[in-house]
Amino acid sequence: MRIDQIKELYDYNHWANERLWQVIAGLNHDQLNRDMHNGIGSILTTLLHMVSAVWVWRTRWQGGIPTMLAEEDFPTLQLIRTREIEEEGHLQRFLATLHDEDLDRELQYIRPEISDQVFTLPLWKTLLHLVNHQTQHRSEIAMQLTALNHSPGELGMSNFFNR
Numbered sequence: 497m498r499i500d501q502i503k504e505l506y507d508y509n510h511w512a513n514e515r516l517w518q519v520i521a522g523l524n525h526d527q528l529n530r531d532m533h534n535g536i537g538s539i540l541t542t543l544l545h546m547v548s549a550v551w552v553w554r555t556r557w558q559g560g561i562p563t564m565l566a567e568e569d570f571p572t573l574q575l576i577r578t579r580e581i582e583e584e585g586h587l588q589r590f591l592a593t594l595h596d597e598d599l600d601r602e603l604q605y606i607r608p609e610i611s612d613q614v615f616t617l618p619l620w621k622t623l624l625h626l627v628n629h630q631t632q633h634r635s636e637i638a639m640q641l642t643a644l645n646h647s648p649g650e651l652g653m654s655n656f657f658n659r
Contacts, residue, residue: 497620499594505627506591508656510584512634519641519648527644528573535636543576546633550583553626554590556605
């Protein structure tokens with residue numbers, strides 16, 4: 497794995513997330529807060545979870561010990577979107593500092609919500625994990641948007657590569 501490949505995956509991730517945000521902006525309060533029954537809750541809850549995951553992993557990569565963002569601190573779509581934009585900027589600046597040799601650096605972290613066990617993975621695996629995590633929850637949201645007659649359209653990588 498090379499850093500330019502990782503950066504391209506993150507460019508795809510940003511592109512696909514932006515397509516979701518464009519559609520989500522047109523939803524009403526009930527649509528945003530309806531339990532999707534196919535993931536971790538509502539569209540709003542899932543969006544916050546996605547933003548929180550970016551915050552947690554980026555903070556770990558930079559040596560911190562983060563906790564998930566609290567729902568009570570982000571009660572509206574606008575607050576979540578503002579934090580998402582901030583996190584995307586932090587993430588892109590972090591990625592810009594990386595070189596191929598950094599990808600094999602061992603990252604140690606704990607997941608306090610599970611246990612105090614220390615996990616160790618190379619940086620590249622955790623970078624891939626976050627993109628995969630985003631894809632999972634993006635697909636859950638896309639499924640709900642489609643059920644609400646607000647499909648975000650094709651979000652596949654080939655569409656990104658061929659745009």
